[in-house]
Amino acid sequence: MNPSKYQIWKTFDKIARYYDLINRILSFGIDKRWRMRMAEFVKNGDSVLDIATGTADVLVCVLKKRKIKMAVGVDRSWNMLKIGRNKIKDKRVFFSISDGMRLSFKAESFDSVTIAFGIRNMSDPELCLKEILRVLKKGGKAIVLEFSIPKNFFVKTVYMFYLRYILPFLGKTISGDHYAYRYLNKTIETFPYGNEFLNLMKKAGFCNTAFFPQTFGICTIYVGEKLS
Template sequence: MMVKPYDTERTKKAQVREMFDNIAPRYDLLNHTLSMNIDRLWRHRAVKAVRAYAPRRILDVATGTGDLAIQLASRIPAAEVTAVDISEGMLAVARRKVAARGLEKRIALRAGDAEHLPTGDASIDVATVAFGVRNFGDLDAGLRELARTIRPGGAVVILEFSRPRNRVFRALYEWYTYRVLPRIGGAVSRDRRAYDYLPASVGEFPAPERFLDMMREAGFTHCRARSQSFGIAQLYIGER
């Protein structure tokens, strides 16, 4: 059964939009604090992977509050970034952050979802997703849509959480993820169900080997995964 934030009747897409609208004001505080800022290191590595393709047109899907889009624009000066998110609440925070850094001419923030991206066929050099693919309403459709937008020779770079393979480390990780994180996140955000859903969505997400198969089925080649921080996250790369 597909895990959803709030109930079983409405679509996952509708509930994810509502959830991120609800937690947007406190999302950055919780995101960086609960991850102990290690998410910044993972984004740094994702940007490095993107830079290897010397892109001029980047599409950042599920951009959230714009952290990855801002890093991409800052570290790849020749690139223009289109950043898309389903939540207007998250985009409102992203707009303030982009303006504060003077990047309004480099980053275009647009509302949209992963299954209907506001870009033409083969119009993007590199597409990115940071911790957002597990929130797609239809993961297979979202991956196919990403592939549609990327030109031949381009790539997709995806950061996503995964379950560590080491049994001892996995036990510690799951204790923190399922016991500690929901309590703190729920108290600060005032939406406990959101912070029950987010770790549950990690547990439901396909294992790295299966997700690489899904990328291949969507049309990507030379797919590979790079484990981050003992398998807490994976950096996935696929080419067109």
């Protein structure tokens, strides 16, 4: 399965109003905890860019955890951004339509760049990482949250069954879109994770990289810095 960028954007536009509800149900609310943990890597006083911001859940967590200078959330889905704007009324937070592989910002504009469950949807993840590096200030930090595959055999077996059969069924039942959740499980199964993803970050130019598995390795937080 190799859908075009247009197909992906239209898919997320279509399911936008169900997106938060489905995330809560399918993750049993754990996705909020993952985003809060992700937000802990942001520092007080940072200027923050959130790529593939969707309905702005990451920025909501960042605002709860840190006193930031300002933040920008970008996405290609206008319907997602509209929901995000309704969630956040803080005057320090702005939203814009932008492609994660061709960011409309000057070099060295942000202290932290976050992206949750978005880099997997990029047609060229390494190009996205290079763009993140470009817009980061020296010493700035990239924080990536992405699905991964558990190492434990039992957890992996249950998880893969859930991904392949239960998730698409529930997703279709709630949103009416079967394709979106078939696409989700396919990309999770094939996307690099752990050290393999760290190697992508290093290849893009990041240093001091590390990863932190969450909830039995169902997802992972990756962190990398721009050389100061």
